[in-house]
Amino acid sequence: MGNSGPNLTDSRAHPSSAKNSSWKIEVLLAGSWRGATCTLLSRGHHHIIVDTGMPHEAHRLLNALEKRGIHPNDVRMVINTHFHVDHVLNNCLFPQSEIYGSQQSHDWCCEAYSDLLDEQNWVKLGLKYYPESADYERTSELMHALRRFALRWWDRKRLGDPSRFRWIETHPVPDDLEFLVTNGHVPGHVSVIVHKGSSPTIIAGDAVLTREHDENVFTMIPHNRKQFQLDRERILSMLGHILPGHDDAFSNSGGEPHTSS
Ligand SMILES: [Zn+2]
Numbered sequence: 001m002g003n004s005g006p007n008l009t010d011s012r013a014h015p016s017s018a019k020n021s022s023w024k025i026e027v028l029l030a031g032s033w034r035g036a037t038c039t040l041l042s043r044g045h046h047h048i049i050v051d052t053g054m055p056h057e058a059h060r061l062l063n064a065l066e067k068r069g070i071h072p073n074d075v076r077m078v079i080n081t082h083f084h085v086d087h088v089l090n091n092c093l094f095p096q097s098e099i100y101g102s103q104q105s106h107d108w109c110c111e112a113y114s115d116l117l118d119e120q121n122w123v124k125l126g127l128k129y130y131p132e133s134a135d136y137e138r139t140s141e142l143m144h145a146l147r148r149f150a151l152r153w154w155d156r157k158r159l160g161d162p163s164r165f166r167w168i169e170t171h172p173v174p175d176d177l178e179f180l181v182t183n184g185h186v187p188g189h190v191s192v193i194v195h196k197g198s199s200p201t202i203i204a205g206d207a208v209l210t211r212e213h214d215e216n217v218f219t220m221i222p223h224n225r226k227q228f229q230l231d232r233e234r235i236l237s238m239l240g241h242i243l244p245g246h247d248d249a250f251s252n253s254g255g256e257p258h259t260s261s
Helices: 008-012 015-019 055-067 103-116 122-129 131-135 139-153 225-236
Strands: 024-029 038-043 046-050 075-079 098-101 165-167 177-181 190-194 201-205 240-244 250-252
Touching: 024 055, 024 240, 038 055, 098 103, 103 122, 103 139, 103 165, 122 131, 122 139, 131 139
Parallel strands: 046 075, 075 098, 098 165, 201 240
Antiparallel strands: 024 038, 038 046, 177 190, 190 201, 240 250
16 A cells, blocks of 8 residues: 555556556446445456445445346445444445454444443544544534434444455555555545546545535535645546545546536
8 A cells, every 4th residue: 555646647547557458447336425435446347336325225226236137245345434334334244255444443443433432432433533622613413413323333344354454554555556645534444546548536435525615515514624725636636537435436637627427
């Protein structure tokens, strides 16, 4: 995992993209103010899902796969941009898959959720993860919402069998994929860059919540607001196709960005 950013000059000249056929990229669940984008990458019979959504979306996710003739056991790899509940709770639907993500975001999110379940000390413990929350107007509302999420949804078992985790800190990534560390949302958050010919697709995860109106998304404040802004700007400066964590895809062609279907 490189800490340096992707270099677009490199990506244009990516050697393996010329040799192999490129990834087909399809949105399985469209991101919205209340749900995360789930994306399918396919190359022949090799299928990868990036982020898996919430339990109540399982049916829609499986339907979207079935429509494409893909059985859950055909999915051999899941990538989690981070381990917030709206991105990971259907990992368990893909028992044959290896699960890629950063150990840093996994540990951070798991510890945060379990601390938020602490009856006595959850407010104090929550501040450990979101030390900047006092700077926000709706701090208490946000922290209560986060605790409600933890109480209602957090279920370690839905993350998949721990033996299937492949931490990107130590495991190489498949050809033509690159992980870009975007720490602002949560520590260890990664965006996925799919190198595809001359124009990469950047699966931003929550480093770019929406194209324009992040304030409309019902998710937690950034762990580090300044870093979050830097991550967002860095991704928005890349030429290519951008898939936000909670919005429709759009393309960045260098001029005014235009929405694509
Ligand atoms: Zn998130």
